[in-house]
Amino acid sequence: xxxxxxxxxxxxxxxxxxxxxxxxxxxxxxxxxxxxxxxxxxxxxxxxxxxxxxxxxxxxxxxxxxxxxxxxxxxxxxxxxxxxxxxxxxxxxxxxxx
Numbered sequence: 001x002x003x004x005x006x007x008x009x010x011x012x013x014x015x016x017x018x019x020x021x022x023x024x025x026x027x028x029x030x031x032x033x034x035x036x037x038x039x040x041x042x043x044x045x046x047x048x049x050x051x052x053x054x055x056x057x058x059x060x061x062x063x064x065x066x067x068x069x070x071x072x073x074x075x076x077x078x079x080x081x082x083x084x085x086x087x088x089x090x091x092x093x094x095x096x097x098x
Contacts, residue, residue: 045069 011017021028045051049069056062078084087094 041070041073044073 019028021031045066049065049072051062051066051069054062054065056065075084075089
């Protein structure tokens, strides 16, 4: 004779089921849209710049790698709006460029 197990879940206070912001509202959509942008950024850092696969032993180097990847994402987004020259990014080079 098999015994059936019963699993109880707490749904009354689970923020995944009952959110503070009503699902489907304008505020929820704005928050979810921002969340998905963050997820796309982390996905790009992990897939394009291999942030998770890097063998880094210090948190400082990991932070620098993530910062540089985020900077590259920013430059790509900036370049999609208008053509970007190197002197636009580094204004110090304006006097040095030939």
